[in-house]
Amino acid sequence: MAPTIDSETLLYVLGVVFALGTLAFFASNVAFDLSITVTAALLLVAFVALLITGLAIDREPLDTVAFAVAGLAYVVFLGYIASQYNPAASTVFVLLAASAGLFVGLGYALQENRLTVDRRTARLALLGLAAAGILLIGADSIGELETTIELDDEVGLHGSTPAEEPVVYGDQRIGTLTIRNPTLFTRPIDVPPLEGCLAGTDDRRRTSVDVSYEPRRYQLADRLRRDETVTATLRLQFDLPANATVAGQRVPIERADSCAVTRSEPTLLVVDNSQREAASATASDRPDR
Known part of the structure; x- marks a missing residue:
């Protein structure tokens, strides 16, 4: 029997794909004249914000979609760091190993229900992350080469x-x-x-x-x-x-x-x-x- 994909799943997958394109386009620094440091920091902020959003949502499959986009944001962040700073092979190895440990730890914590965030805490955290992003962009706009x-x-x-x-x-x-x-x-x-x-x-x-x-x-x-x-x-x-x-x-x-x-x-x-x-x-x- 051929596998079938319902329309809701297809739309979620398309949303994740377009999210990846958005993140990659942002990292290319074509549309925004941001510094390398702030671009990397905003990608990391996006990862944390999406992760918190996934933890605060208790409805399937929206939480899964949030986690998927958060993972993509982290991958784009890591790729951007590697492409812009050209780290040594040993540094890349440490980053990959630490990233593997991070996601395995997050998966274990979710499975054991040890990592939960209530909506009020999530709102406060997201507001703080948004303020941090605005401050970074403001500081980045001061001066030029x-x-x-x-x-x-x-x-x-x-x-x-x-x-x-x-x-x-x-x-x-x-x-x-x-x-x-x-x-x-x-x-x-x-x-x-x-x-x-x-x-x-x-x-x-x-x-x-x-x-x-x-x-x-x-x-x-x-x-x-x-x-x-x-x-x-x-x-x-x-x-x-x-x-x-x-x-x-x-x-x-x-x-x-x-x-x-x-x-x-x-x-x-x-x-x-x-x-x-x-x-x-x-x-x-x-x-x-």
């Missing part, structure tokens, strides 16, 4: 000219990037993508200019704890026609919104493409029409 890009006033386009190639190429320092976290909590950082271009030349199509970081973007830290700072050197790599009027000259450096600008004399433009990169990522997430 400080990103500073300091550029040199000018750069000399001096390099080497291979005998077999009519080009001049070189690699020079043009500034520094500094990102500091003055806030209370650990935060993810996003190193701004920079673009370089040379304006004011006779033929910009034949010039190749690139601004990069040293160390590279992917080699820099992806998160900063309180009062931590990360720095990187901005470097200019250029490849110019040997007969270009700018080869061997010293040219000024300017910040610009885009490379689609003109200058009366050779000028190195440094463009922050953060907004363009974010807009491109948003557009890629939209369904094709």
